Amino acid sequence: MDFEKFSAFELIEHFIDNSRYPVLTASFSVNTVVLLYFALKVKPDIEVICIDTGLLFEETYRFMELLKEKWKINLKIIKPELSVEEQAKFHGDNLWEKDPDKCCFLRKVKPLEGYFESKSVDLWITGLRRDQSKTREGLKKVEFHKFAFGGDVIKICPLADWTGKEVWKFIYDKELFYNPLYDKGYSSFGCVPCTNLSVSSDERSGRWQGKSKTECGIHTFTEKVE
Numbered sequence: 001m002d003f004e005k006f007s008a009f010e011l012i013e014h015f016i017d018n019s020r021y022p023v024l025t026a027s028f029s030v031n032t033v034v035l036l037y038f039a040l041k042v043k044p045d046i047e048v049i050c051i052d053t054g055l056l057f058e059e060t061y062r063f064m065e066l067l068k069e070k071w072k073i074n075l076k077i078i079k080p081e082l083s084v085e086e087q088a089k090f091h092g093d094n095l096w097e098k099d100p101d102k103c104c105f106l107r108k109v110k111p112l113e114g115y116f117e118s119k120s121v122d123l124w125i126t127g128l129r130r131d132q133s134k135t136r137e138g139l140k141k142v143e144f145h146k147f148a149f150g151g152d153v154i155k156i157c158p159l160a161d162w163t164g165k166e167v168w169k170f171i172y173d174k175e176l177f178y179n180p181l182y183d184k185g186y187s188s189f190g191c192v193p194c195t196n197l198s199v200s201s202d203e204r205s206g207r208w209q210g211k212s213k214t215e216c217g218i219h220t221f222t223e224k225v226e
């Protein structure tokens with residue numbers, strides 16, 4: 001099947017119908033909202049994973065609660081082993097300044113990988129889009145990935161061929177909710193210490209400003225096999 005020709009909804013429907021344990025990872029961006037709009041129609045109780053680093057914006061925490069209340073999302077909060085204070089004690093203050101890769105590994109990658117392993121997740125739905133940044137240009141709508149622990153997962157990016165404008169048009173046309181951080185000028189957001197306003201047309205240029213880092217690691221820690 002040529003999955004590149006599938007619409008976002010067709011792709012989500014097809015893969016959820018054929019999955020034993022599907023999950024959707026949420027950053028609570030507009031991409032998350034569009035994904036949820038489709039996925040909840042197919043599986044209203046789909047697990048929506050939030051990796052709560054303890055450093056997210058207040059607006060994001062509140063938006064998460066809003067979606068829980070209004071759309072009854074089945075939210076699974078995944079937390080790192082160490083609190084922010086414990087991390088400072090064992091790895092030094094502001095690890096995100098000194099070693100952001102290690103900080104992202106401890107606070108994002110490790111908890112997510114552990115969750116995938118514990119549940120044997122076989123379908124991972126993400127809101128990645130090709131036009132978000134140079135590093136995402138080569139995304140396929142359907143990818144097969146392997147974990148270091150030995151399992152594998154089908155990773156789908158139903159919005160891979162959507163532009164940012166199309167996402168926003170969908171949000172406005174359907175009168176959907178969106179994270180109020182956009183109204184404050186952010187075009188992409190994660191943890192507070194590593195998020196600034198964008199400095200170029202690259203939607204993710206506000207992330208890890210002044211560092212060579214462009215991805216937190218949750219989309220690069222697996223081995224893509226196809």
Ligand code: SF4
Nearest residue numbers: 096100103104191194
């Ligand atoms: S985005 Fe920044 S604060 Fe958040 S886990 Fe990564 S390095 Fe740490």
